[in-house]
Amino acid sequence: MKIPNLLLIAGTGNKSGKTTLACRIIGQLRHEGVIGVKITPHFHETTPGLVMLSETGGFSIYEETSTEAGKDTSRMLNAGAKRVFFAKVTDNDLLSAFKAILDHIPEDAPVVCESPALRYFAEPGLFIIMDSDKSNNKKNIKQLQELPHVKFNLEEILKLEEIPVYFESGKWFYKLTAPENPPLRGAKGV
Numbered sequence: 804m805k806i807p808n809l810l811l812i813a814g815t816g817n818k819s820g821k822t823t824l825a826c827r828i829i830g831q832l833r834h835e836g837v838i839g840v841k842i843t844p845h846f847h848e849t850t851p852g853l854v855m856l857s858e859t860g861g862f863s864i865y866e867e868t869s870t871e872a873g874k875d876t877s878r879m880l881n882a883g884a885k886r887v888f889f890a891k892v893t894d895n896d897l898l899s900a901f902k903a904i905l906d907h908i909p910e911d912a913p914v915v916c917e918s919p920a921l922r923y924f925a926e927p928g929l930f931i932i933m934d935s936d937k938s939n940n941k942k943n944i945k946q947l948q949e950l951p952h953v954k955f956n957l958e959e960i961l962k963l964e965e966i967p968v969y970f971e972s973g974k975w976f977y978k979l980t981a982p983e984n985p986p987l988r989g990a991k992g993v
Contacts, residue, residue, distance in 0.1 A: 804898075807974040808911055809927035813919035813947055816938035820957030821917045822875040824933055826882035827966050828915050833883030835913050835970055839867075840904060841875050842890045842897065842918035850874060853889055857903055861896030864903055865889045875917065885912075898924040911973035922947055928975035929968060931955060953977050 810828065814821040822841075829837045849855075852869025853876070867876035867887040879887045888907065892900040897920055908914060919942075922930055930950060935957035948954075960966060967978035 804924060805926045806914075807928040808970075809914045809916060809925065810929045810931065810968065810970075810975045811922055811925070811927040812915070812917050812931050812933060813922060813944060813952075814933040814938065814942070815935075815944060816941040819935045819938040820933040820955070820960065822878055823957060824931065824955060824960060824966065825875075825915045825917055826878050827960065828968060829879055829882040829884045831966055832913060832970055836885040836909075837883070837913045837915055837970075838908050839876065839879030839882075839884035839887035840890070840901075840914060840916035840918070841879070841887075842892055842900065842916065842921060844892060844894060844920070852877060856888075856907065859896070859899075862890055862892040862900035862903070864900060866907075879915075884915075894920065897921060901925065913970040913975070919944060919947060922950060929953065929977055931968075933957060 812821045812825055825839060829839055850872060852867055852872050853865035854868055856864045856866055867880050867889055869877050870881040876887045876889045888904045890900045890904060901921055930952040932948065932952050932954045934954060969976050969978060
């Protein structure tokens with residue numbers, strides 16, 4: 804399933820900078836009406852500010868309404884996202900949950916999504932893997948790293964004035980103009 808208006812973010816572990824990157828990109832492109840999405844396999848208690856949109860046996864979808872709560876979804880909304888969606892899903896229902904979220908999003912709207920597992924079902928316009936010198940609970944993402952992606956380091960992006968991505972004509976792009984930008988990894992010929 805190709806989704807050119809989707810920028811998908813994965814990480815090498817907890818605290819790798821996924822939400823920080825998402826918020827930087829959302830803030831940088833807030834005039835584009837960016838939609839934020841966070842998908843998690845963790846079914847923990849729902850927090851204030853989340854409004855239920857739909858629920859099945861395998862997933863629950865919410866819209867974030869609070870910029871004050873300090874959660875990842877609140878941070879995305881606070882960064883300037885037009886709307887932010889949060890889904891709790893089982894692995895078997897991930898694609899169904901994402902399709903249900905897409906029903907709430909204009910067709911060509913830019914979408915920034917945190918969900919490593921979604922990459923197994925969808926081919927985004929741009930796939931970014933985040934790493935950090937301070938990340939913990941390292942995850943085995945070897946299969947994801949074999950797919951075309953750009954890898955960013957949290958400590959390095961914090962130094963950047965602008966994240967080298969842009970959205971144009973319904974698609975995400977990685978700016979290769981700066982010499983310090985790494986090539987797209989996993990792509991043929993790179």
